[in-house]
Amino acid sequence: MSTMRDKAVLVTGGSRGIGAAIAVRLAEEGAHVAFTYVREEERAREVAARIEAAGGKALPLRADAADAGDAAGAVEWAADALGGLDILVNNAGVGVIAPLESLTLAEVDRVLAVNVRATFLASQAAAGRMTAGGRIVTIGTCMTQRVPGPGGTLYAMSKTALVGLTKALARELGGRGITANIVHPGPTDTDMNPADGPFAADQAAMTALGRYGTAAEVAAAVAFLAGPDAAYVTGAEFSVDGGHAA
Numbered sequence: 001m002s003t004m005r006d007k008a009v010l011v012t013g014g015s016r017g018i019g020a021a022i023a024v025r026l027a028e029e030g031a032h033v034a035f036t037y038v039r040e041e042e043r044a045r046e047v048a049a050r051i052e053a054a055g056g057k058a059l060p061l062r063a064d065a066a067d068a069g070d071a072a073g074a075v076e077w078a079a080d081a082l083g084g085l086d087i088l089v090n091n092a093g094v095g096v097i098a099p100l101e102s103l104t105l106a107e108v109d110r111v112l113a114v115n116v117r118a119t120f121l122a123s124q125a126a127a128g129r130m131t132a133g134g135r136i137v138t139i140g141t142c143m144t145q146r147v148p149g150p151g152g153t154l155y156a157m158s159k160t161a162l163v164g165l166t167k168a169l170a171r172e173l174g175g176r177g178i179t180a181n182i183v184h185p186g187p188t189d190t191d192m193n194p195a196d197g198p199f200a201a202d203q204a205a206m207t208a209l210g211r212y213g214t215a216a217e218v219a220a221a222v223a224f225l226a227g228p229d230a231a232y233v234t235g236a237e238f239s240v241d242g243g244h245a246a
Contacts, residue, residue, distance in 0.1 A: 003227045005030035008082035010075060012036045012065060012122060013092030015044040017190035018139060021215035022089055022222050023047055027056035029223055034059035034078035036070075036092065057082070065092040065118035066110055075125035087226045088126040090119040090138040093159075095192075097151045108154060115158035116165075123169055123180070132177030135226045136169060138162050139218075140237070142186040145245040148206050163237060170235030179234035181225045186241025188213045208243025 004026060014023040014035025023035045024047065033051050037044040037060060044060040051058035059081050063070040079085040094114045096107050123136055130136075143156040144163055162182055169180035187203040189195035195204075195212040204211050221240045224230055239245055 002030040003223075003229075004087070007031040007086040008079070008084050009033045009087040009089065009226075010035065010078040010085060010122075010126070011089040011091055012063075012074065012118070013038075014089075015040055015047055015060070017192060018185060018188060018215045018218050019089075019091040020047045020050075021219040022091060024050045024054060025216070025219035025223050026087070026089075026226060027051040027054040027058070029227065030055070031087065032057035032059075032082055034061060034074075034082060036061050036063040036065070036074050038062065038064050065114045065122075068113075068117065068121060071118035071121040072125040075122050075129065079126075079129040084131075085126055085129040086133065087135045087137070088122060088130075089222060089226070090122055090136070090162075092118060093139065095155045097155060099151055100153050103154055111154050111158050115155075116161045119162055120165060123165070127169075127173055127178065130173075130176075130178050133231075134173075134176075134178035135230075136166075136173075136178065136180040137222050137225045138166055138180070138182045139222075140182045140184040142184050142239065142241040142244040144184060144237075145239065148244075166237075167235045174234055179225075179230065181230070181233060181236045181238065183218060183221050183225065184237060184239045184241060184245075185218045186213055186239070186244040188215060188218060190215060206244055207241065208246045211242060213240060213242055
């Protein structure tokens with residue numbers, strides 16, 4: 001497949017889970033992929049090897065989305081290293097699920113810094129480097145559409161903000177031929193939320209399909225939105241949630 005041959009991509013938080021699956025899938029489509037990570041350098045090297053095996057250039061960058069300078073700087077670095085930027089995937093995020101009364105100011109600040117501020121700053125920087133045909137795809141959550149129980153106030157708030165940002169970006173950048181869309185994964189089998197974990201059965205039962213999704217299934221939706229077949233799709237919310245919101 002070569003629907004994105006020689007496209008320049010940045011995936012934030014690309015060393016594991018959904019981010020890694022997206023980085024590899026876009027490389028399989030022909031793209032060259034820069035991706036950020038905070039820790040786990042060995043895993044970043046493994047993802048880079050998979051990108052290169054798919055035929056793309058791989059550019060891992062240690063960067064912390066909680067740092068405002070890193071959030072925008074990663075975009076500038078990737079665009080310089082790749083000779084431009086065609087696709088930004090805002091995937092880096094943190095989740096704190098806890099009772100409302102127990103949430104600390106430090107937790108609130110970090111979640112909003114990583115999930116909201118970093119996404120805004122990266123999108124702002126990317127808009128300055130993209131030309132017509134550019135794509136911004138952001139990873140949200142099924143909890144923007146349905147919060148199934150207590151403990152999700154901070155996480156749901158932070159991810160719901162990205163829906164408004166995405167729609168505003170679509171309007172802001174549409175005249176330049178740049179699209180912006182958001183993908184909402186449901187329960188997805190990753191290291192952070194394994195399909196055989198202690199809470200998996202309850203989460204799977206909340207979906208219409210009765211199972212966890214895979215990172216590859218989320219990556220497939222991102223590949224569509226980042227590719228040429230989605231040129232007329234912008235400002236949209238895509239649920240890859242097994243019917244969690246049905």
